[in-house]
Amino acid sequence: xxxxxxxxxxxxxxxxxxxxxxxxxxxxxxxxxxxxxxxxxxxxxxxxxxxxxxxxxxxxxxxxxxxxxxxxxxxxxxxxxxxxxxxxxxxxxxxxxxxxxxxxxxxxxxxxxxxxxxxxxxxxxxxxxxxxxxxxxxxxxxxxxxxxxxxxxxxxxxxxxxxxxxxxxxxxxxxxxxxxxxxxx
Numbered sequence: 001x002x003x004x005x006x007x008x009x010x011x012x013x014x015x016x017x018x019x020x021x022x023x024x025x026x027x028x029x030x031x032x033x034x035x036x037x038x039x040x041x042x043x044x045x046x047x048x049x050x051x052x053x054x055x056x057x058x059x060x061x062x063x064x065x066x067x068x069x070x071x072x073x074x075x076x077x078x079x080x081x082x083x084x085x086x087x088x089x090x091x092x093x094x095x096x097x098x099x100x101x102x103x104x105x106x107x108x109x110x111x112x113x114x115x116x117x118x119x120x121x122x123x124x125x126x127x128x129x130x131x132x133x134x135x136x137x138x139x140x141x142x143x144x145x146x147x148x149x150x151x152x153x154x155x156x157x158x159x160x161x162x163x164x165x166x167x168x169x170x171x172x173x174x175x176x177x178x179x180x181x182x183x184x185x
Contacts, residue, residue, distance in 0.1 A: 026138045100154065102140070104162060
């Protein structure tokens with residue numbers, strides 16, 4: 001039997017009720033769906049990681065789900081401590097986050113790429129000193145185009161209609177996640 005390498009799946013977002021269901025917290029939303037639909041432990045806060053973590057598996061892939069509680073722009077601190085503690089390299093990391101340059105309802109997978117201005121992703125690259133990890137980029141760009149004040153837009157809650165689109169997109173993201181984890185084993 002071949003032992004599969006553990007993966008850390010990080011959903012980016014901001015902690016606290018104020019930010020729940022906001023566009024910037026789509027990474028947290030995906031992790032919540034994974035936990036709800038599969039056999040994962042409850043999320044619990046770890047001071048050592050500055051993150052809420054949960055453990056379980058998807059399609060026989062051992063996973064740690066992590067929601068950094070450092071706020072988006074400092075996500076790298078949390079992720080670096082997780083990678084170091086579990087003695088993994090960045091190739092075992094999959095980061096799920098919002099992307100204002102991708103249409104709402106679309107997903108893009110990237111690896112070994114720059115942050116494209118996403119401060120949470122840049123924090124991870126800076127902390128790990130590499131961009132050799134996989135990203136599942138969840139589109140949040142509205143139909144009417146990129147808003148003038150992007151920073152305010154990402155902190156607003158999804159509309160009811162957008163939530164329905166995100167729910168379907170999340171289901172697709174989870175399927176992609178399984179495929180990515182399988183290939184990386």
